Amino acid sequence: MRIPELTLPASMASLLGRLPATPPCWALVTTLNQLKKRDILPADMSLLAGHSFEVHVQDAGLRLGFSADEENFKVASVGDTPDLRLSANLADFARMMLREEDPDTLFFNRKLIIEGDTELGLIVKNLLDSVDWSSTPLQRFMAV
């Protein structure tokens, strides 16, 4: 499966941007916690605890804020300056998650924007890279 070169229309961003971000954010946090609980996401929570994060899906106008404690990820209001903000269009996030594209490549090409604590960004990037999807049913969606 190849993700097509696609940017959501601006109208989508203005529409989605007006809807409450809580449901998609809750879905993201629940997924992260489930993956962690099943040992699929090998997260060292001591490195993430006490930090705030925002995933900004630019073309969808979505800002998903969450934080972490020693145990879990939680939906949180992160304000204007989260400790780490990752911004990209939906298609590029999808490419990164499905391992079609290397995050460094997206960063070199200015398609992925990392703001805030650079070391925290590296921890998160390396955490996503270290997930061994071959042990899960999601393996068939992965490019690698």
Next chain:
Amino acid sequence: MPATRPLPELVCPAGSLPALKAAVDNGADTVYLGLKNDTNARNFAGLNFDDRTAREGIRYAHQHERKVLLAINTYAQGGDISRWHRAIDEGADLGVDAIILADIGLMEYARRRYPELRLHMSVQSSATNYEAINLAQELFDIRRAVLPRVLTLDQVKQVIDHTRVEIEVFGFGSLCVMVEGRCLLSSYATGESPNSHGVCSPAKFVRWEHGSQALGARLNGILIDEYQQGEPAGYPTLCKGRFEVEGDTYYALEEPTSLNVMAMLPQIIDIGVAAIKVEGRQRSPAYVAQVTRTLREALDAAGREPQRFSVKPGWTQALSKLAEGQQQTLGAYNRPWK
């Protein structure tokens, strides 16, 4: 051109278990990895292998009849060298196929404690001539040396012709400014360098500034570069920054380019290079898969028909997308230096 030369081993990087599997699945002969501490020169937060992932990775590689090398390629720091000794002990216990070492003190330890363990001399040892390599062989029985990316093809051949030690050269990846293992730029800015702390431009010192016009990269406060909108960015290393020198602002030391030796593969095979290494343990499984697959194809093609070998546009396209600065160079290999 003798057709009997064996193909060089394709040696690929792994910063995580999925990257290791991607390398094996896409045709690497050998994978190299490091432990989660400053005993290796890619000591980045969240990267590298612990005991469990290392065992699983080695099991996977060996099951597919590939080799695994453990990089312990920083210099043991005076205060406490036990971490480096433990890393060697762990490598021996894990059953890696060889350990890549830079520090001659560690070579001595490894040789004395584990006489059967195969040792490679790291690029960080900065051995650029056969006398240095032959001395390391005599003293510590090293079996392979990784050459710094500073030699021309003729100079590489000169080394190979005068040593029985296998020679490994870099084939693809980010370039280091011409003084591998001796670079002090990172420690000038941050107090930490690859040889001492296992990391160049440590992330905790890097700050990306998002201005309205440009993206600024600062290393411990020092402005390294500003990228205008749409301009490709690079790694925030001092050597690849743009600086003002006598009124001109330009890449005063080195441009952000990637090495790519594809065009020279027939010559590299012909002079008897034993292994070709891909840089990039800090990169994701997607990078490892794409580079490994492309070089595997190119290397096999060069081995089959060296006279008719030409670089396929698809290979160049696949690799240039992944390159730092999106420029590629043959580096020192094709310089006219004598």
